Amino acid sequence: MFDIRLIRENPDAFDSALARRGAAPEAAGLLELDTARRSLQTELNDMQSRRNALSKEIGQIRRQGGDAAEETRTVAEIKDEMTRTEERLSAVQEELEARLLRLPNMLDPSVPEGASEADNVEVRRHGTPRSFDFTPRDHVDLGTGLGAMDFEAAARLSGARFVVLKGQLARLERALGQFMLDLHTSEHGYQEIQTPALVRRPALVGTGQLPKFEEDLFHMDPDYYLIPTSEVTMTNLVREQILPRSALPLRMTALTQCFRAEAGAAGRDTRGMIRQHQFNKVEMVSIVAPEESDAELERMTGCAEAVLQKLGLPYRVVALCSGDVGFSARRTYDLEVWLPGQDTYREISSCSNCGDFQARRMEGRFRNDGEKGTSYVHTLNGSGVAVGRALVAVMENGQNEDGSITVPEVLRPYMGGCEVIRPQ
Template identity: 55%
Template sequence: MHDIKAVRADPAAFDAALARRGMPPVAAAILAHDEARRAAQTAQQEKQARRNAIAKEIGMAKRQGGDTAALEAEAVGLRDEMAALDAAAAEAERGQTGLLEALPNLLDAEVPEGRDETANVVLHQQGEIPDFPFAPKQHFEIGEALGLMDFGTAAKLAGSRFTVLKGPLARLERALGQWMISLHTEAHGYTETSVPLLVNDATMYGTGQLPKFADDLFRTTDGRWLVPTAEVPLTNFARDEIILEADLPIRLTALTPCFRSEAGSAGRDVRGMLRQHQFAKVELVSVTTAEESAAEHERMTRCAERVLTDLGLTWRRVMLCAGDTGFGAARTYDLEVWLPGQGAWREISSCSNCRDFQARRMNGRYRPKEGKGTVFLHTLNGSGVAVGRALIAVLETFQQEDGSVRVPDVLLPFMGGISRIG
């Protein structure tokens, strides 16, 4: 959500900032609702002052035995006019809020210009693209050949975009999640958290999924929503809270299933596990101050990068351009991993600084050590990382010519003695 005071202060700058995302001017429409609301409220206050004065006049007239009929009629008229003004103010506020809540976050000045992912900027690459002495296979070819990845049974059970994993491949997926959550809690200082997978409207609204992205979500018959990422419940810990600055930063992590309808991805990544309705992910969330959020963004991204480095994968950090940066983010780094079977870079993590955009929606604030009042928090989120995509990368990177897969060393303690899946 945006600060209406900032729109009032410089509407042209606000429109220019949104234009970087390819959006038309909207400040004038927002301010029209704002002015209508304020005018209605001012008129209502004036009429309330007149009603208060009338009440005194009626009291004085009655004490003197005078006729109060005209004053009482005027008071009734004012009451009705105030009710109409109250409705007008509420309608104007709904219009203003409706416009503001549909607008994406304003971008950091360093975000590169560009309309789509082709304008993203590669900042760093870790590792060399591996050279195989044989033609590397894609993950689903490896998994199906091993008899451990079953898309047919998944389709029978649930439909398309689901996968059944079996035996040591299912254990490898579990090992990845367990190792990642252990790394982030033991080495990176995140607090492991178990959260609800079903949340209410207010929770989805707080992180920006509602109302704009309802079609991308799964909703239950009782009005709850399946979480698309643990970012949603974790970030909402700060909703309607006032946190002491001394207690910041707050760093939380959770390993959860995630559920997405993939409404806008028809025909994309149909084969394999790249784009699923259900997948596991280790999420990282930080809540901090405005002064520390940029440094926290770098720290969080390095935590996610360590996962890929320790697994022995080839990866790169990419800064997303204006047209590819997500709705709630001011600045986003994507981590892309090289998939030898596909011969392509694919996203495996996104780390975003949302600044105070989500906190304004959630009314999440902190009390500074010095000074009075409260300040909106800054929130950040990142994948640390997506378990299914990490599994894909491990299968394709560590595949052997005989069709087996070597287990990365860091996962061996979680594999019960299995060092090779064949």
């Protein structure tokens, strides 16, 4: 959430920053609420001072044996007026906070201009897409041909956008998740974390999913939400904490199931495992000092790239444009893996620097050694990577003409030495 003082000092710059995201100006409306809030607070303070002075006067009158009935009535009237003013102040404060919470993060100056994903800028490519001497199939045809991917059974159980994996494909997905965790913890310096899959509303407000994206979440009674990503739980571990500077950077990773009620644009990716309501993902989260966050984004992106490199998957890195950067991010790189079955690159990881945007919402701070004051941490998050999409990529890039799948060498120890997955 933004500091209203910064908006008060630079309203035009604030609206210009919103305009980069294609958002309407907000400064005037916010400052009107801020003015009303400050005016009501001043009135409340003045009434409190009058009440205190009268209370003191009543005490003096009574000690002298006088009649303080009129002063007592005035104090009661002031108390009633204070109650009404407090209610008005509370309503204005709530409206101001609600409007601030719905505003996206300000973009980094380096973010390229653009209206949509079509304007994203390719930064680099790694690997060359494989040339097939047969027509490559997509993962749905491959998985059903192997007898190990069942969308019909999943639909009978849960409806659309779910899948049942069986046998060696189920083991391959498990192998991918374990491989990613092992890589990030043993080579990249992340600490493995296990967190709840259910969180309360404040955790999602802290990372920016609420209140704006409530319709995208699975809400459970009495007031729990299924996590859309373990970014929510790991980032909130520093909620309302003041960390010593020596504790930074914090680097965490988790393999969790993730749940999203919104599964993409209507009619898009309805086939297969690209967009599902329930999926596994390895997430990376970094908590750093402000001066470290730009370098940490590059580092985190490199960690996600290492996963794809070790799996032998061709991919590209793109810098998201101003119209495509997510709500909480100030700057984002997407990793897009080559999928022969779709003859295109598709997102498999998104690595973002959120600056102090989430920290302000969570009140996550740090203190330099020997100093009294505190500063907001910077938070970063990235997929390291989406396990289901990695499964899709391994299947499609490793397919053979007979429908079998060659297992990447790095995964074979996790597969009991299996080199090729064949029809059951």
